[in-house]
Amino acid sequence: MSTEAPVISCKNVWKIFGKNPETFLKSIDPGMSFDDIREAGYIAGVRDVSMDVHKGEMLVIMGLSGSGKSTLVRCFSRLHDITGGTIAVEGQDIMSLPEKELIDLRRSKMGMVFQSFGLLPHRTVLENVAFPLEMRGQDKHTRRERALEVVKLVGLEGREDYFPRELSGGQQQRVGIARSLAIEPDIWFLDEPFSALDPLIRKEMQDEFLRLQQLLNKTIVFITHDFDEALRLADRIAIMKDGAVEQCDTPDQIVLHPATEYVRKFTEDIDKARVVHAGVLADPKATGTGDPIDARTTVHAMARMLVNDQRELIPVTKAGSIIGAMPRQAALDILLGGEA
Amino acid sequence: MSDAATSVPSAGGNLTRKQAALGLVCFSVLLTALQYAGLLPAWLHRLPETAVPNFALWLDAIFNFVKDDMGLLTLTRFLTGGLEWLLDASGNIFFGKRRWPNVGPIPWTALAAVAAVIGYYLGGWRLALLGGGTLVWTALIGQWEIAMQTMSVLAIAAPLAFVIGLSLGIAAWKYAWVDFVIKPVLSVLQTLPFFTYLLPAVIFFKVGPTAGAVATTIYAIPPMILMTTLGLQKVSPEVVEAGKMSGCSKFQMLRHVYLPSARTEILVGVNQVIMLCLAMVVLTAFIGMPGLGAKLLAMMGSFKLGRSFEIGVTIVLLAVMLDRMSKAWVVKQPEHFERGTPWWKRHQMLLLGAGLFVGFTLLSLVLPIAAEIGRKQDFSQGRELDAMIKGFLAIESVQAVTGFLRAFLNVKVLIPFRDFMLSLPTPAMIALVVAFAMALAGRKQALYALIFFSLVALSGWWDRAIITLYSVVSAVTLAALIGLPIAIVAARSQKWSVRVLLICDTAQTFPSFVYLIPAIMLFGITDIAVIFSILIFAMVPLMRYTIEGLRTVPPEMTEAADMSGATRMQKLWNVQLPLALPTMAIGFNQAIMFAFFMVIIAAFIGTQDLGQELQRTLAGTDLGKNFVLGICVSLMALTFDLTIMKWAADKKRALGLP
Numbered sequence: 001m002s003t004e005a006p007v008i009s010c011k012n013v014w015k016i017f018g019k020n021p022e023t024f025l026k027s028i029d030p031g032m033s034f035d036d037i038r039e040a041g042y043i044a045g046v047r048d049v050s051m052d053v054h055k056g057e058m059l060v061i062m063g064l065s066g067s068g069k070s071t072l073v074r075c076f077s078r079l080h081d082i083t084g085g086t087i088a089v090e091g092q093d094i095m096s097l098p099e100k101e102l103i104d105l106r107r108s109k110m111g112m113v114f115q116s117f118g119l120l121p122h123r124t125v126l127e128n129v130a131f132p133l134e135m136r137g138q139d140k141h142t143r144r145e146r147a148l149e150v151v152k153l154v155g156l157e158g159r160e161d162y163f164p165r166e167l168s169g170g171q172q173q174r175v176g177i178a179r180s181l182a183i184e185p186d187i188w189f190l191d192e193p194f195s196a197l198d199p200l201i202r203k204e205m206q207d208e209f210l211r212l213q214q215l216l217n218k219t220i221v222f223i224t225h226d227f228d229e230a231l232r233l234a235d236r237i238a239i240m241k242d243g244a245v246e247q248c249d250t251p252d253q254i255v256l257h258p259a260t261e262y263v264r265k266f267t268e269d270i271d272k273a274r275v276v277h278a279g280v281l282a283d284p285k286a287t288g289t290g291d292p293i294d295a296r297t298t299v300h301a302m303a304r305m306l307v308n309d310q311r312e313l314i315p316v317t318k319a320g321s322i323i324g325a326m327p328r329q330a331a332l333d334i335l336l337g338g339e340a
Numbered sequence: 341m342s343d344a345a346t347s348v349p350s351a352g353g354n355l356t357r358k359q360a361a362l363g364l365v366c367f368s369v370l371l372t373a374l375q376y377a378g379l380l381p382a383w384l385h386r387l388p389e390t391a392v393p394n395f396a397l398w399l400d401a402i403f404n405f406v407k408d409d410m411g412l413l414t415l416t417r418f419l420t421g422g423l424e425w426l427l428d429a430s431g432n433i434f435f436g437k438r439r440w441p442n443v444g445p446i447p448w449t450a451l452a453a454v455a456a457v458i459g460y461y462l463g464g465w466r467l468a469l470l471g472g473g474t475l476v477w478t479a480l481i482g483q484w485e486i487a488m489q490t491m492s493v494l495a496i497a498a499p500l501a502f503v504i505g506l507s508l509g510i511a512a513w514k515y516a517w518v519d520f521v522i523k524p525v526l527s528v529l530q531t532l533p534f535f536t537y538l539l540p541a542v543i544f545f546k547v548g549p550t551a552g553a554v555a556t557t558i559y560a561i562p563p564m565i566l567m568t569t570l571g572l573q574k575v576s577p578e579v580v581e582a583g584k585m586s587g588c589s590k591f592q593m594l595r596h597v598y599l600p601s602a603r604t605e606i607l608v609g610v611n612q613v614i615m616l617c618l619a620m621v622v623l624t625a626f627i628g629m630p631g632l633g634a635k636l637l638a639m640m641g642s643f644k645l646g647r648s649f650e651i652g653v654t655i656v657l658l659a660v661m662l663d664r665m666s667k668a669w670v671v672k673q674p675e676h677f678e679r680g681t682p683w684w685k686r687h688q689m690l691l692l693g694a695g696l697f698v699g700f701t702l703l704s705l706v707l708p709i710a711a712e713i714g715r716k717q718d719f720s721q722g723r724e725l726d727a728m729i730k731g732f733l734a735i736e737s738v739q740a741v742t743g744f745l746r747a748f749l750n751v752k753v754l755i756p757f758r759d760f761m762l763s764l765p766t767p768a769m770i771a772l773v774v775a776f777a778m779a780l781a782g783r784k785q786a787l788y789a790l791i792f793f794s795l796v797a798l799s800g801w802w803d804r805a806i807i808t809l810y811s812v813v814s815a816v817t818l819a820a821l822i823g824l825p826i827a828i829v830a831a832r833s834q835k836w837s838v839r840v841l842l843i844c845d846t847a848q849t850f851p852s853f854v855y856l857i858p859a860i861m862l863f864g865i866t867d868i869a870v871i872f873s874i875l876i877f878a879m880v881p882l883m884r885y886t887i888e889g890l891r892t893v894p895p896e897m898t899e900a901a902d903m904s905g906a907t908r909m910q911k912l913w914n915v916q917l918p919l920a921l922p923t924m925a926i927g928f929n930q931a932i933m934f935a936f937f938m939v940i941i942a943a944f945i946g947t948q949d950l951g952q953e954l955q956r957t958l959a960g961t962d963l964g965k966n967f968v969l970g971i972c973v974s975l976m977a978l979t980f981d982l983t984i985m986k987w988a989a990d991k992k993r994a995l996g997l998p
Contacts, residue, residue, distance in 0.1 A: 079581050107587030118582030122600040124676060131596070132586035161676040179586070189585075 005091060006052035007187060007219045008076055013049045013085035015071055015243075018042035021083045034242035045071035046082070047243035053187075058213065058220040060230040063240035069223045072240070073189050076221060077110055078102060089187070107136040111180030115192040117172045119164040119179075125151060126160040129178045136183070150178040153212070170201040177212070188218040192225065206232060227266060231255075231275050239263050252280040256334075273300040273335045278316045281326040281334075288313035288325035295323060299334045306331050357778055360786075364775035368768035375765050385765040392800035400964035407543070416544040426496050427549050434492035435485050445488065447704035447711040448479040453696035455661070461689040463668035470664060474657040482718025483632070483654050490621055490631035491658075493549055497556040498617045502610060504557070505564020509609075510594070512565060513572040526562045531933065531977040533940040534559065534620065535954040536970025538627045543963055552624030560616040564609040571605025572598050604670060611666040618659055619851035623941065626958055632658075633853060637944070645861055646725030652857045656850050663849040729861055746868050754867065758810045766797050769806070773979060781986035788982055792975040799968050801950060808949040809976060811942075812935040815874035816882075819931060823879040827886035828912070837887050844884040852877060852934075852941055860945065870942040877938045878931040885927025889920030919995060925988040929981060936977040 014025055016037070024042055037044045045068050053059050061069045074080040075087060078094050087094050089105065097105065111132075119128050126147050133143035151160055154174040164172055173193060180188065193209075194202045206229065213220065224230050230237050231251050238248035239262075247259035255275045258264035279295030292315040293302060306328060313325040374380040382388070407413045431437035436445035456472030478487045512519040534555075541555040575598055583597035599606070625633030632655055639648040677686050684691060704711035732738060761769070770793045777789035796805050830836040859873035893916050901915040943951030950969050957966040 074581070077585060079584055103587045103589060106585055110585060112582070112585040114578040114582055116576070116578050118576070118578035120579065120582075120597065120600060122603060122674065135587045135589075135592055135596075161679065163674060163676060165673065166676070176582075179582075183587075 004055050007055050008053040008087065008089050008221070010052075010076070010087040011050045011085055013046055013072070013075060013087060014044070014083045015046035015068075015075055015080055016042050016044055016083045025084045034244075044068075044243045045080070046075060048085075049243075049245050050085075051238060051245060051248055053219060053221060055219055056217055058222060058233060058235045059238060060222045060224060060234035060236070061238045061240060062224055062227060062230040064225055067240040068243035069225075069240050070191055071243070073191055073221055073223055076187075077106065077112060077189060107132065107183060109186045110189065111183060111185035111187070112189040113173070113176045113180045113191065113193045115195050117164070117169075117176045117196075119172060119175055121164055124161050124163055125156060125167070125175050125178075128164065128175055129182050131179060132183050146182060147178075150182050151175075153181070153215075154178045155208070168201075169197050170205060173197065173205060174208075177209075181212075181216070186219060188220045190220065190222045192223050194229070195225065202229075209233070227270065231270070239266065250280075252276050256280070271300070273303065274298055276334050278302065278314075278326050278331070279318060279323065281330050282316035282324035283313075283327065284324035286313050286325040286327070287322075288315035290314070292317040292322060293326075294318075299331050302331070303335055306335060357782060361775040361779035364771045364778065368764070368771040368775070371765045371768040371771075372763075375763065375768075380765060384767060386802065387766060387797055387800070389800070393798060395799060395968045396962070396964035398964070399967050400962075403963050413544060417546075420545050420550050423496070423545070423553060424550050427493065427553060430492040430495045431489070431549075434495070435488040437492075445712070447701055448475065448484050448713070449704060449710045450697045450700035452476050452479070453700050454693050457689060457693040457696060459661075459665060461693075462665055462672055467664060467668060470661050474661045477657060478654050479713050480719045481650055481654065482713060482715075482720045483635070483651065484713060486631050486635050487654060487658065490618075490633065493553050493556065493621050493624075493629065493631070494614075494617050497553045497621065498560065498614050500553075501557045501560035501613045501617060502564060505561045505609065505613065506568050506606070508561070509565040509568025510572065513569045519569070522565065526565065527978065527981070528974055529558075529562050531936065531974045531981065533937065533951070533954060533970050533973045534623055535626070535940055535951070535958060536966060536974075537620075538624065539958055539961075539963055539966040542627050542958070543961060547628045549629055551627055552621065552629035555624055555627070556617050556620040559620040560613045563612040563616065567605045567609030567612065568602070571602030571609075574605065575601040607666070607670040611663065611670060614662050614666050615659065615849055618655075618662060619853075622655060622851045622853045626944075626955070636853065636857075640856065640860060640944075643860075643865075644722065644726060645729045645857075646727070647720070647722035648857050648860075649725055649729070650720060650722060652854045655854055659849045659851055660846060733861070742862055746863060746866065749868055749871070750866075754814055754871065757814060758807065761806050761810045762803060764806075766802055770794060770797065777979065777983040781983045781990070785979075785983045785986055789979045792979045796972045796975055799972050801953070801969060801972055804948065804950045804953060805972050805976065807947070808936075808939055808951065808973065811870060811874060811939045811947070811949060812932060815871050815939075816878050816928070816931050816935050818871065819875045819879040819882055819935075820928070822875070823882040824886055827883040828890065830883075831887045831890035837891055840883060841887055844880050844887075847880045848884070852938055855938065856942065856945065859942075865945050867947070870939070870945050870947055873942055873945075874935045874938045878935045881927045881930035881934060882924075883927075885930070886920065886924050889923030889927070890916050892923065893919045919997070922988045922992040922995065922997060925984055925991070929984040929988070932980045932984070933977055936973055940973065 016025055018024060018041055021042065024040070028037070030048075034044055034047065047068070049072060051059075061072060063069045071080060075082045076089070078087075078097075082095060089109070092105075094102065094105070120131065123131065126144070129150055130143045130147035133146060138146075148160065151157060154177050156171060156174050156178065159167065159171065164175065167175065173196075176193070180190075190209075194205050197205060210233065222230075222233060234251055236248060236250055237254055239246045239254070241262050247254060247263045249257075249259075252275060254263060255267050255270060255272045258267050276299050277295060278293050278297045278299070281299075282295065288311060290311055293305075295316050295318040299306070309328065312328060314328055314331075315322050315325045317323065371380065371384070375385055383391075425440075428437060428439035429441060431444075432439045432441060433444040433446060452472050452475035455475050456468045459467035459469070459471030478484055508518075508522065512522050537555040537559055538551070541551040541558070545551040545554045579597060579601055580593075583593050588597060621629065621631070622633035622636070625631070625637045628634070632651055636648060636651045636655070639651060700710060709717065733742070764772075770790065773793050774786050774789045778786035796802065799805075827840065830840040855873045855877045856869075858876070859869040863869035863872055897915055897919065898911060901911045906914065939947070939949060940951035940954060943949065943955045946952070950973055954966060954969045954973075957963075957969065
């Protein structure tokens, strides 16, 4: 995964809103905080962000509203032009692309799902799904075939001729998902796709989403303000505040080692046992005895074993081979909240 | 913190603003006192003739330059050719004008059937009845041909206005500079009296249907531009982004994303275009457009009240039909068919309409009455109605009431008021208006008021302008005295609010010309009839916005008042009216704009104001004078518009209302 070149690579990206953002950025003092910038009459949407998104990875960008997460993802797809820094998609600097090539890139490589769906109200489900195909000039027959296929994939068979207003929120978002998948994109952006849905539907849609991801294995940038959702879905989480990335790491690391006070507050109320896996706790130098456990098992899942077992070190396997041993006490500390 | 910081200087500003307004009022009182004492030099009372610059002459020179030297006339006469061809074609189809394509006239039965089917498709049985019924009535009453003359122009002018308005609206939305140029032009166009549209149209496009169509088109364009821009601006950003992420090119964005998403606003624009076109096309009778308007003008001119009434009913029915149908189209959403629905079922309305059309056309070949209702076959009761109305007016008690109203209002109220306004020295009057703008809106609006009214004074038509203003002010005041209590009472109950609003909405679709009919019926050709027609016309928006304002007061606030133990009156005065005031102000503003519009039309009855002069210019080629007069009216209307709208916006913001 890490040996390949990243799919999206951004370096020192700035996005500033205001009258004259470029000139303002040149004059900016690197230590300036979000509030200092606002004082000067500008809004910093994205502040000096550098990160990579790897092939097949699911990166969740997480933050409260106004933290710049939506802005950042719109910079990735150049819905916003960035003020400073570089963004490369598959090695290509997207800021230097002329409009035609940018449109081609979106037509062939990118798909996006929106919080309030962004469906075209005058088109049926099928026509909405086929819209990107129509835009790139595919003939009527093939785009219909493909659209029917994707509509089936998201489980909306039989509703092809409905109009968006005739569907429930969850169904509308399925249409949004189907549309974003119609062109078989390599990169999939999802901007708070489930935030507008009821909690029960949200859970169902998350499951659906995981199912699709297992089927398709896309590179995904997923935005949410819901930490539980982030933990549930992410390979890596980037936590944003005031336009800057506070920490970008795996869920286990964020829960175990929050980089800043802000991140720590976020993770405070999280049941760490449900997040941390055996693999993270394994010490590669140590060797245990007895039955090994799988690296992907969460502490919560092995709670009963942890309490009953008497071994100090429990061996951990990943893909069939032993990668080290997990100190039982460390796992118990996570389960029970450490020694108070 | 920030609240306190901003409220302090604004309170200080208010104080000086009020003081300034008070100072101006004192100044005008002083001038007037001097005038009454006979101490005021004549040049301060009225601008001397010699000081009046001859704007009309200058404008004429400019027009002539543009018209002849720059070749505009050749261009417009060239355009006339194309337009004339279109009008001839639609004239042939609708009422059998002997021109290409030589197929018409369409039998009235066929058109009525199609109207009923369209009505059914858009809004069920009620609209079907309205659509079919209106056309059947028109035919049976013997007004088919004149109605179709009107419709044939409408059929060309409305689509033209739609296309031009849509294109300009898109341009204004896309390019800031177009918006910047168009905005002030639009606000002037919307206050310009319609006579001012007519004369240039006549000069550049010849008398008759062509000029009428041009004036109608131009008149209907502004709201289309506004609605288009509004709709495009309101498209949700996510839909736009979804379009971009789907890889739309710029044109694809506009064609597939923006325009369909702005459908509702654009269709509201279409509704307004149709209604304004109808209102205007009736008025173009003044420049010789044949049709319903011309007939109505002739009938009213010869005091044939019965026929006028029947034509009025036809116009009103047509207006209501067009309004309801286009509004139903706005809310009509596409519906999906179950899979496997056969083709004929998907298009059954289209097939039905086409079938009926062909059927009735064939029928009319064998049955002439289905094609055209002859001269003696109609059911017009003009003469009988005439006798009835005149009989009703001759009843002693009715005569006593109208006579009393006429005498009382004229002698005790209106004429003294008019004489008083005329007696005010010009600078005193201007100072009063500026004080009004200053007190309500602020310095900027006061400056506009000063400039605008000074221009009116400089135009040399001051006395006539004051008479115009007097008609407007007295009519709106009377309208408020009658309309506000009704609206306040109606707003108390849901049921009555809905009813009165429905009446107002319907009345608002009537072409303004129609309002003259009851005025003339009741009061004959007198000053009171003018005031009366303006009064009912202006009462509509007043009542509408008052009810709307009162009904939209947040329920928490009235509940809070109830729980504080307020009586009904206390609640009304302390809670409901203050909160409804900004909305009511918009109604007032509209009432004043309507009044300025109507007062010019009422010139037909015979007034001594600007409208009368304007109407006179139509007979000749006095383009310069026509414009000076039109702009005078526009400037006065704009002064009120700017001031009241600013006040309403300020008040709304201060109250934190949306």
